[in-house]
Amino acid sequence: MALTFYTNPLSRGRIARWMLEEVGAPYETVVLGYDAAGMKAPDYLSINPMGKVPAIVHDGRVVTEGAAICAYLADAFPAANLAPPMADRADYYRWLFFAAGPVEQAVTNKSLGFTPNEDQGRLAGYGSYDRTVDTLEKALAGRTFVAGDRFSAADVYVGAQVGWGLQFGTLPQREAFTAYWAGLETREAYKRAATIDDALIAEAAA
Structure with a gap:
């Protein structure tokens, strides 16, 4: 195919x-x-x-x-x-789409200089940046993978958000985040992907 x-x-x-x-x-x-x-x-x-x-x-x-x-x-x-069995997908779906929804929205709005007040926070899916970051921290604290005991597609998306956030300062340097990302950035697939994209960037700049 x-x-x-x-x-x-x-x-x-x-x-x-x-x-x-x-x-x-x-x-x-x-x-x-x-x-x-x-x-x-x-x-x-x-x-x-x-x-x-x-x-x-x-x-x-x-x-x-x-x-x-x-x-x-x-x-x-x-x-x-890269996906758990159907009976074990609760955390997989939860954190994959938490990262795609609340985390993405909270980080983007903060980067754009928008902080919702209390009333606006009730309308926003993420509520507040601090609450979103705290929730993500609790999900990752002491865990190697975000959904179960093995790597999954959820770790690709959540991991990319965490790695990007630590690199560019859109997430705080908390132990739960740095430890989680340290366990992912050494994956061979991640390194291959980064090498390919970094070469494309260098080629465009040449």
Whole structure:
């Protein structure tokens, strides 16, 4: 089955790249720029009308959004063993989509300088940045993996959020975060993905 990956190395596409490397299936990469000839071109907008990356097309089926791509690939390639059995997926779904929802929203709003007041926090899915970060910390404290006793697609997405947050200061340097990320950044699939994307960045800058 054909698998095509649309991305930019300076984007959330790095999360999907990591997941693809964990899956181990062959895929074609299409690198798009942030312009009318890239993500805003008609051909790509027919795949993702949002004009954003990442996106994958797997045997004619389109999947967008980083967390959805992680979950889809785990199910599409079960031999990679990146999703728990159905009876054990409560934490897997919970923290995968907690990172894609509240964490992503809280970090983005804080980076943009928006802090909701108490009334606004009732409307916001994440409530407040501090509460979201504290909840994530409790989920990761003393754990090697976020969902059960083995690595899963949830660790790709949650781990990418934590690693990015520690690197760029959008998450505080707490022991639960640094210890969790230290256990993930040495994975061979992560290192392969980072090497590929970093080479693309260097090539574009040359």
